[in-house]
Amino acid sequence: MKILIKNGRMIDPANQIDxxxxxxxxxxxxxxxxxxINTEAEDxxxxxxxxxxxxxxxxxxxxxxxxxxxxxxxxxxxRAAAAGGITSLACMPNTSPVNDSLAITKYIIAKAKEEGSAxxxxxxxxxxxxxxxxLAEMGELKEGGCVGFSDxxxxxxxxxxxxxxxxxxxxFAMPIISHAEDLSLVxxxxxxxxxxxxxxGLKGIPWVAxxxxxxxxxxxxEFTGGRLHVCHVSTKGxxxxxRQGKARGVRVSCEATPHxxxxxxxxxxxxxxxxxxxPPLRSQEDVDAIHAGLADGTIDAIATDHAPHHYDxxxxxxxxxxxxxxxxxxxxxxxxxxxxxxxxxxNQVISLxxxxxxxxxxxxxxxxxVGAVADITLIDPQLEWEFALEGLHSKSxxxxxxxxxxxxxxVRTLLAGKTVFERSL
Ligand code: DOR
Ligand code: ZN
Ligand code: ZN
Numbered sequence: 001m002k003i004l005i006k007n008g009r010m011i012d013p014a015n016q017i018d019x020x021x022x023x024x025x026x027x028x029x030x031x032x033x034x035x036x037i038n039t040e041a042e043d044x045x046x047x048x049x050x051x052x053x054x055x056x057x058x059x060x061x062x063x064x065x066x067x068x069x070x071x072x073x074x075x076x077x078x079r080a081a082a083a084g085g086i087t088s089l090a091c092m093p094n095t096s097p098v099n100d101s102l103a104i105t106k107y108i109i110a111k112a113k114e115e116g117s118a119x120x121x122x123x124x125x126x127x128x129x130x131x132x133x134x135l136a137e138m139g140e141l142k143e144g145g146c147v148g149f150s151d152x153x154x155x156x157x158x159x160x161x162x163x164x165x166x167x168x169x170x171x172f173a174m175p176i177i178s179h180a181e182d183l184s185l186v187x188x189x190x191x192x193x194x195x196x197x198x199x200x201g202l203k204g205i206p207w208v209a210x211x212x213x214x215x216x217x218x219x220x221x222e223f224t225g226g227r228l229h230v231c232h233v234s235t236k237g238x239x240x241x242x243r244q245g246k247a248r249g250v251r252v253s254c255e256a257t258p259h260x261x262x263x264x265x266x267x268x269x270x271x272x273x274x275x276x277x278x279p280p281l282r283s284q285e286d287v288d289a290i291h292a293g294l295a296d297g298t299i300d301a302i303a304t305d306h307a308p309h310h311y312d313x314x315x316x317x318x319x320x321x322x323x324x325x326x327x328x329x330x331x332x333x334x335x336x337x338x339x340x341x342x343x344x345x346x347n348q349v350i351s352l353x354x355x356x357x358x359x360x361x362x363x364x365x366x367x368x369x370v371g372a373v374a375d376i377t378l379i380d381p382q383l384e385w386e387f388a389l390e391g392l393h394s395k396s397x398x399x400x401x402x403x404x405x406x407x408x409x410x411v412r413t414l415l416a417g418k419t420v421f422e423r424s425l
Pocket of ligand 3: 060092152153305
């Protein structure tokens with residue numbers, strides 16, 4: 001099977017290519033990239049006016065499978081990913097049961113392979129049962145196909161356990177992926193601490209809850225020589241700490257989510273539970289700092305923290321609502337908005353969505369090199385559309401972006417040369 005993609009603007013940051021190029025795909029592999037390829041092919045795609053990018057890589061997704069399939073499952077979650085232009089995702093282990101065993105890891109990989117619309121790379125727990133007491137069997141989990149370790153959702157409070165986690169994971173060349181919050185400082189807070197929380201009469205979560213935990217993680221990575229990836233940085237202080245850590249040579253990377261770089265805690269007004277997540281939406285000063293971190297390379301990746309929840313789990317009083325929002329299908333337009341707003345350029349944003357995240361979890365994806373698997377996203381950067389709940393592929397609809405006017409969308413997503421999503425225009 002031969003597919004020829006013609007006349008698109010190919011952006012492949014890993015190979016420093018940004019040019020009008022044709023791409024030839026044969027049997028799921030990219031076999032040629034050149035200014036003009038003229039050959040017979042079963043499928044010839046005219047990509048004039050479109051961007052051709054590596055399939056997007058989201059290193060932070062909650063697929064809820066096994067155990068909470070009423071929120072999402074591997075089939076619906078990877079369909080939503082494909083619709084968002086994402087061809088590879090890493091899924092967090094806070095499922096039910098949690099992914100601290102070879103059995104769960106193998107189940108996820110097998111189901112995704114058989115029925116999924118995207119590549120799925122499991123992240124396994126740091127601690128058994130995600131209880132923060134005993135380390136998981138890291139060696140065996142790596143053998144099974146996991147790409148990192150995280151207790152995302154439940155920060156590891158015990159510093160000694162975290163020290164051992166860094167040391168042990170590093171012997172397998174694996175990153176520790178940290179949800180950095182000091183739970184004693186979070187307390188019963190349910191949104192950012194500040195004037196909006198005061199006005200709404202809601203208990204706040206101060207920035208120091210995140211910064212203090214981020215500082216500990218960076219110091220433990222520095223002390224042990226292990227590798228740290230910090231999830232969803234939301235504060236100015238966290239961005240600064242990662243920047244300083246990198247400058248000292250600490251092996252640290254971090255990600256930012258579209259919601260944390262697009263919204264502030266103002267979005268909570270009206271007690272909007274679709275603006276409730278951990279860490280919470282912060283102040284404009286924090287958003288500006290995340291923008292600066294994206295621009296200067298301190299932030300390595302844009303990740304969704306796609307966290308589907310059922311309507312009934314959100315349609316309750318603010319303090320009682322579950323944390324998190326869906327993100328797979330809004331990732332691309334909200335990221336492209338950074339270009340529109342002059343925060344980063346097109347090559348930077350594509351790199352934040354492809355080769356840089358792929359490198360963090362050590363997968364051979366995120367580029368359009370000759371010889372690579374043909375995971376390719378065709379993007380119309382000019383397409384204006386409304387983000388409507390009815391059009392979503394995810395089982396859950398918990399998003400603060402409902403009704404937003406978006407610009408830019410994936411129009412076709414190829415997974416190993418197979419079209420897994422095509423947008424009806
Ligand atoms: O908002 C969040 N939702 N933060 C987390 O850390 C966990 C996630 C979830 O699993 O719903
Ligand atoms: Zn988290
Ligand atoms: Zn998460």
